[in-house]
Each structure stands twice: as C-alpha cells, then as structure tokens.
Amino acid sequence: MIARLLIPSSALLWGLQFALLSPALAIILATLYDASTADIGWSLAVYHAGGFVASLLIPAWADRRRSYLPVMLGCGVLTIALAGILATVTSLPLATVALVVIGGPAALGTTMLFAHLRDTGSTTSHIADTRAIISVAWMGGPPLATLIIGWLGGHGILAALTVLAILNIATTAAMVFRHKRADQDAAPSRTSRSAPSLPPTGxxxxxxxxxxxxxxxxxxxxxxxxxxxxxxxxxxxxxxxxxxxxxxxxxxxxxxxxxxxxxxxxxxxxxxxxxxxxxxxxxxxxxxxxxxxxxxxxxxxxxxxxxxxxxxxxxxxxxxxxxxxxxxxxxxxxxxxxxxxxxxxxxxxxxxxxxxxxxxxxxxxxxxxxxxxxxxxxxxxxxxxxxxxxxxxxxxxx
Incomplete structure (x- = not known):
C-alpha cells in the first residue's frame, strides 16, 4: 500500500514545490532584494532561459544512463541549497546567478518523475493520473503561497520550500530503494532490458x-x-x-x-x-x-x-x-x-x-x-x- 502511494505523493510534493515558488518568486525578489519591476523582469527572463537549457542538457545526460531517480534526489538537494542561498545573499545579481545555476536544474524534479514513469513502462492512464495530481497541487499552491507570504514574508516561502524539498528527498529515496529491489527480484530480465520501443515517426x-x-x-x-x-x-x-x-x-x-x-x-x-x-x-x-x-x-x-x-x-x-x-x-x-x-x-x-x-x-x-x-x-x-x-x-x- 505504501509503495503504491510513492508516485502520487511524489507528484503532489513536486507540484506543490513549484506551485509555491512560481507565483512567489517575483515577490521574493522584490521584498528580499528591493528589486524594481524591470529588475524582476530581467531576473526572471534569465532564470527561465537557464531553466530552458538545463531541461535539455540534464535530461539527455540522464537518458544516457537511464537513471532518473538519482537526478530527482539531486533536484531536492539543489532546492534546499537554492532556498539557503536566496535567504542569505543580499544582492539581486547573486540571487539571479543562484536561480540560473541552481534553480534551473532544481526545477527538473517533475520532468525526471515523468521520465521515470515512461522508462518503467507506465500506461497512458497512469501518466495522466499523475499529471492530474500535479494539477491538484497547482489548485492549492498559489493560495497557500499568498497565505505564507502574508504571514511570514519571503523567508517564510523559502522555509516552506525547504520542508517540501526534504519530503521530496525522502519519497524519492524510498522510490530508489523500491526500484533497486524490483531490479534485483527481476535480475535475469534486467540484464537484457532495452529502451522502450518507439514508433517510426521520423x-x-x-x-x-x-x-x-x-x-x-x-x-x-x-x-x-x-x-x-x-x-x-x-x-x-x-x-x-x-x-x-x-x-x-x-x-x-x-x-x-x-x-x-x-x-x-x-x-x-x-x-x-x-x-x-x-x-x-x-x-x-x-x-x-x-x-x-x-x-x-x-x-x-x-x-x-x-x-x-x-x-x-x-x-x-x-x-x-x-x-x-x-x-x-x-x-x-x-x-x-x-x-x-x-x-x-x-x-x-x-x-x-x-x-x-x-x-x-x-x-x-x-x-x-x-x-x-x-x-x-x-x-x-x-x-x-x-x-x-x-x-x-x-x-x-x-
């Protein structure tokens, strides 16, 4: 029963993590670094550009090793590092560098989750159900973010992100353990496991x-x-x-x-x-x-x-x-x-x-x-x- 809840729990936690960060990021930059509207626009543009590059390079690296859960673990660790750096630095340029170098890779947790589902042969309905859980997280995330900001300010959001990242690391570690056990139980077939077949699309x-x-x-x-x-x-x-x-x-x-x-x-x-x-x-x-x-x-x-x-x-x-x-x-x-x-x-x-x-x-x-x-x-x-x-x-x- 607990094993069946790992994927839904992971989807909910990763969804909440980014549903909290996305609507709150502009406010974090404004309150913690006194960023103007123009400053916020440029910082977010650079951040999203870095995320674009990271979402091409890191998944391709994971594909070569067919190893997605360890990358998810790394995303959780990087999220904690990002929250810590944003909470301690005092200048917008340093915060922007942290968002690009650390925030871009840290944002790939959801991508790696769905890549893992595809790699392990999940059905279309299973993948769609998991995506629905992320939609649920996005229904509650933005209101929760505004509540935390109103109560605890920008540092409160960073603390909440740290808690979610710790929970993400715990669920992902459990998924890694379960995946290793499944591979050990199916050792004969594991040695000949090949990539999922792809239709000839061109x-x-x-x-x-x-x-x-x-x-x-x-x-x-x-x-x-x-x-x-x-x-x-x-x-x-x-x-x-x-x-x-x-x-x-x-x-x-x-x-x-x-x-x-x-x-x-x-x-x-x-x-x-x-x-x-x-x-x-x-x-x-x-x-x-x-x-x-x-x-x-x-x-x-x-x-x-x-x-x-x-x-x-x-x-x-x-x-x-x-x-x-x-x-x-x-x-x-x-x-x-x-x-x-x-x-x-x-x-x-x-x-x-x-x-x-x-x-x-x-x-x-x-x-x-x-x-x-x-x-x-x-x-x-x-x-x-x-x-x-x-x-x-x-x-x-x-």
Missing amino acids: KAATALILTAFVLFQATNATAMTFMTIYVTETLGLAIIWAGIALGVAAALEVPALMIIGRLGDRVSHLTLVAVGALAGVTYYLGLAAVTEPVLLLALQPLNAISFAVVSGIGMVLFQEMIPGAGLSTGLFMNTRRIGAILSGPIIALGALPLLGQRGVFLACAILTLAGLGFVHIARRAAATTASATPAAEDAPAR
Missing part, C-alpha cells in the same frame, strides 16, 4: 508536432493570462467572474485528465490531440463571441478538455515520438516556456484598433487551427514513415 513528423504544441501552449497561456483584462474591460463584468471561470476550468482539469488518460490507452494519441485542438478552437471562438457570464462558464469544459489533452496526452506523445524519456519530457516542458513567450505578441494584438480584445481570441482560434493542421500533416508523415519501415506492422505509430 524527424519531419516530430518537428511538426513540436510546432503544433508550441502553438497550443501559446494560445492556452494567452487565454489564461488575458482572461481578467478581457472580462473587466470588454465584457464589462466584475473581476470575480474571471476568477470563477478560471477556477471552474482548473476544477474540471483533474477529471478531464483522468478520463482522457484512460481513452489514451485505447485511442490513437494523435487522434486525441486533434480532438483537444478542436475543443480549443471552439473555446476561443466562443470567448470571442461571449457577452454573458453564464456562457463564459459554459465554455470552460472545452477549456478543460483542451488543456487536459495538451498537458496529459501531449507529454505521452512526446515520449513516444522522441527517443529518450528524459529529453522527450524536457522538450515537452519547454513547449510551455516557448508558448508563454509567444503569448505576449498575441496579447498585443488586442491593442490594434481593427481587432480589439476579441481579436486576441480569434487569433488564438486561428493559431490552434494551424496547430491542428500540423498534427494532421504529422499523422500522414508518420503513416508514410511507418509504411516504409519493415517493422511497421509490429509497432504502428500512435
């Missing part, structure tokens, strides 16, 4: 899927970031309706992830991605036309479906198409980073007189539709590659 299909998911992530980030302004300025509603809409979508994400994960064990992942993209297009078109709060809330199930497919099935699809459980998971995580960057220019469209704020969501619908087109072309490219591969009948592209 570089063209992989590049198309990467492009499609950057667009999906960009439009999702745009809708989430822009919702408050849109609700108050264009719809003329109280700001609480934006919070209610986003809260409804977040609450629906968890069951959506679990349902779609089970469908992923039976249905082609590319097909599910296409369904999620269609849900996204419908959602953005609905947002562009909505005038009442009831319709705004009625659209949120489409938002939840679209996000669940992108975050749940998308991760598994990357793990199938790209060799290396760590690198593929890291690349998927980076589509969110790149998408967040692209969301800025999309939101800027709202300043154009001919488009206005409703045009932002029309642009999201068009970009999501373009992503759907890339997925369709990728399916055809994967099918062509599979038909030209001798083992295609044994390993059809999903």
Whole structure:
C-alpha cells in the first residue's frame, strides 16, 4: 500500500514545490532584494532561459544512463541549497546567478518523475493520473503561497520550500530503494532490458508536432493570462467572474485528465490531440463571441478538455515520438516556456484598433487551427514513415 502511494505523493510534493515558488518568486525578489519591476523582469527572463537549457542538457545526460531517480534526489538537494542561498545573499545579481545555476536544474524534479514513469513502462492512464495530481497541487499552491507570504514574508516561502524539498528527498529515496529491489527480484530480465520501443515517426513528423504544441501552449497561456483584462474591460463584468471561470476550468482539469488518460490507452494519441485542438478552437471562438457570464462558464469544459489533452496526452506523445524519456519530457516542458513567450505578441494584438480584445481570441482560434493542421500533416508523415519501415506492422505509430 505504501509503495503504491510513492508516485502520487511524489507528484503532489513536486507540484506543490513549484506551485509555491512560481507565483512567489517575483515577490521574493522584490521584498528580499528591493528589486524594481524591470529588475524582476530581467531576473526572471534569465532564470527561465537557464531553466530552458538545463531541461535539455540534464535530461539527455540522464537518458544516457537511464537513471532518473538519482537526478530527482539531486533536484531536492539543489532546492534546499537554492532556498539557503536566496535567504542569505543580499544582492539581486547573486540571487539571479543562484536561480540560473541552481534553480534551473532544481526545477527538473517533475520532468525526471515523468521520465521515470515512461522508462518503467507506465500506461497512458497512469501518466495522466499523475499529471492530474500535479494539477491538484497547482489548485492549492498559489493560495497557500499568498497565505505564507502574508504571514511570514519571503523567508517564510523559502522555509516552506525547504520542508517540501526534504519530503521530496525522502519519497524519492524510498522510490530508489523500491526500484533497486524490483531490479534485483527481476535480475535475469534486467540484464537484457532495452529502451522502450518507439514508433517510426521520423524527424519531419516530430518537428511538426513540436510546432503544433508550441502553438497550443501559446494560445492556452494567452487565454489564461488575458482572461481578467478581457472580462473587466470588454465584457464589462466584475473581476470575480474571471476568477470563477478560471477556477471552474482548473476544477474540471483533474477529471478531464483522468478520463482522457484512460481513452489514451485505447485511442490513437494523435487522434486525441486533434480532438483537444478542436475543443480549443471552439473555446476561443466562443470567448470571442461571449457577452454573458453564464456562457463564459459554459465554455470552460472545452477549456478543460483542451488543456487536459495538451498537458496529459501531449507529454505521452512526446515520449513516444522522441527517443529518450528524459529529453522527450524536457522538450515537452519547454513547449510551455516557448508558448508563454509567444503569448505576449498575441496579447498585443488586442491593442490594434481593427481587432480589439476579441481579436486576441480569434487569433488564438486561428493559431490552434494551424496547430491542428500540423498534427494532421504529422499523422500522414508518420503513416508514410511507418509504411516504409519493415517493422511497421509490429509497432504502428500512435
């Protein structure tokens, strides 16, 4: 029973760790180092750039050794080191260096967890269920972060991160022990264990899927970031309706992830991605036309479906198409980073007189539709590659 709780506990703890840090990092920089808004922007930009590089190099290193849990242990140790350094340094440049050098690698705990799940042969539903637990953590993390900041300030958040890191180290150490015992019990098969088989997709299909998911992530980030302004300025509603809409979508994400994960064990992942993209297009078109709060809330199930497919099935699809459980998971995580960057220019469209704020969501619908087109072309490219591969009948592209 305890062994079965290790993965869910680890997912919850890692999810809480970053759900606390992400919304609180700007406040930590402002309160502990008197950073201005511009200073915070540059520091966070450098930090995210360092995280981007770390999420490519370290997972690839872990792939070569097929060793993900020890890297997770290292992430926990680095988190404690990061919290200690941020609590003791007094200048913003030193804090920024710590965020890049230590914070970037420390942020890979979740990536390594999903890489470990892929490497050990977890099903799509298991991976999606684990991703749903992280969504639960993100539902509670930001409110908890604001509570801690209001009570104990920036140092309080750093102390909470240290506690979570210690718990992460403990759960990961238990997972390492359990994994070693499982390998010892299956010693004959362990010597001949090979990397998980990958469908013959080809570089063209992989590049198309990467492009499609950057667009999906960009439009999702745009809708989430822009919702408050849109609700108050264009719809003329109280700001609480934006919070209610986003809260409804977040609450629906968890069951959506679990349902779609089970469908992923039976249905082609590319097909599910296409369904999620269609849900996204419908959602953005609905947002562009909505005038009442009831319709705004009625659209949120489409938002939840679209996000669940992108975050749940998308991760598994990357793990199938790209060799290396760590690198593929890291690349998927980076589509969110790149998408967040692209969301800025999309939101800027709202300043154009001919488009206005409703045009932002029309642009999201068009970009999501373009992503759907890339997925369709990728399916055809994967099918062509599979038909030209001798083992295609044994390993059809999903």
